[in-house]
Amino acid sequence: MARRKFGAEFKTEAAKLIAERGVSVDRAARDLDLTESVLRRWMHELAVASISSDP
Numbered sequence: 669m670a671r672r673k674f675g676a677e678f679k680t681e682a683a684k685l686i687a688e689r690g691v692s693v694d695r696a697a698r699d700l701d702l703t704e705s706v707l708r709r710w711m712h713e714l715a716v717a718s719i720s721s722d723p
Contacts, residue, residue, distance in 0.1 A: 679710045686711060 685691045
């Protein structure tokens with residue numbers, strides 16, 4: 669089975685489900701057909717990127 673690829677916009681929207689809308693990581697993972705670890709990694713990467721981009 670081929671590895672799926674997701675763009676930055678999809679990753680950002682998935683992270684927003686959890687951070688802004690209060691959806692649990694477990695629920696978001698099931699709804700988006702992803703693993704919890706992938707969502708947690710994306711959230712971490714986005715947090716690091718936002719910290720790095722702050723002046």
